[in-house]
Amino acid sequence: MPRTKAESTADAVEEQKTDAVEDTAPVQAEEPKAPAESEYTIEELAxxxxxxFKVQRECVVAALKVAGVTTCTVSKAKELVDAFMKKEVK
Structure with a gap:
């Protein structure tokens, strides 16, 4: 039975749609990024x-200056201050 032009066009379009769906890779959702921590000056942290930090102001200033830091995040500053406070005094 001969096909009409409309039928063959509709079939061709349908085939293209299914081919396009099969050819595309599933879209992976991006993981939500944690907001970046704010950086603070030595004075603000002190x-x-x-x-x-549960230490005196002078200890924070000294710890960050010894580390050569002018601006820093709170978490990084905690690491630096903790390491500074655990250093042996000679």
Missing amino acids: DGAGNI
Whole structure:
């Protein structure tokens, strides 16, 4: 039975749609990125020394200056201050 032009065109379009669906890879959802931590100056970190680091202001300033840091995140500053406070005094 001969096909009409409309039928063959509709079939061709349908084949293209199914081919396109099969050819595309599944889209992977991007993992949500954690917001970047804010950086603070030595003075700002030193102002919160008692609350954040549980040490005196001078200890925070000294720890960050010895590490050569001018701006830093709170988590990195905690690491530096903890390491500084555990150093042996000679």
